[in-house]
């Protein structure tokens with residue numbers, strides 16, 4: 001099945017076994033590393049999370065945001081705080097809140113301060129994190145099957161406990177009122193850092209995500225709209241899995257843009273949420289296939305991200321290096 005755009009669509013209800021899932025996803029993961037998944041089972045929770053997000057970004061006090069400001073990849077980031085594309089230092093027109101691991105319990109225990117409007121939902125947040133992690137484990141088993149590895153190889157390198165550095169991120173792109181001139185950059189071109197990202201978008205005001213297919217030359221401007229598919233979850237490969245798999249799975253550049261020219265009536269606000277699934281910090285990202293199989297083009301793509309296949313780097317070292325490059329452009333804003 002296809003969404004008609006640059007990204008394929010798979011109905012996971014048609015894939016009851018890990019083998020059938022592997023078969024259904026392998027083409028997309030090896031071309032652009034982006035895939036829409038229907039019937040993922042997280043639909044109702046995602047709606048609830050969007051409601052929490054709207055309340056937080058719409059009503060939270062400045063004091064609470066400041067109390068929970070960004071540190072160690074967790075907490076609140078202001079509009080223009082991040083520069084996702086270091087080659088084009090235009091600040092991103094978005095604000096975000098990163099939630100780190102929340103331990104289950106009565107009540108659940110967050111690993112960092114949560115603002116009041118999130119703290120009252122810790123149970124739902126904790127459950128959603130858990131279910132996103134489980135969904136990724138299902139995909140990771142399929143990835144191991146595709147590469148002919150022990151089917152538990154990737155799963156065993158991910159754990160959801162106090163040591164987990166995976167992030168549930170809430171994103172808000174403020175509206176652009178009529179007549180205001182802004183850069184078209186809602187989120188600069190980047191690839192994600194972890195193993196997998198689950199991205200939740202909404203059809204209402206959700207357009208704007210584009211990918212640069214990984215077959216394109218490095219200087220290509222041939223960006224493609226992903227579109228938004230109602231109720232579907234968008235999965236994409238991150239740099240850790242690209243490195244691990246010797247670029248058999250592609251971690252593809254993507255960005256969020258405003259339309260150019262801006263319509264006279266302005267642009268509505270946009271909400272999205274991402275589960276950034278991370279391997280356990282001590283996991284070795286040593287490439288699991290012979291590095292001689294990697295094409296020159298993929299090697300050049302990886303080099304640009306600072307990734308060196310065949311080097312025994314830990315997931316933690318890799319993540320710290322990528323975060324440093326995202327936040328270094330605006331030192332006066334960095335609160336970490």
Ligand SMILES: O=C(O)CCC(=O)C(=O)O
Nearest residue numbers: 171187192209256272274
């Ligand atoms: O908001 C979106 O649709 C994409 C956000 C994204 O790519 C990211 O935060 O890594």
Ligand SMILES: [Fe+2]
Nearest residue numbers: 190191192254
């Ligand atoms: Fe991303």
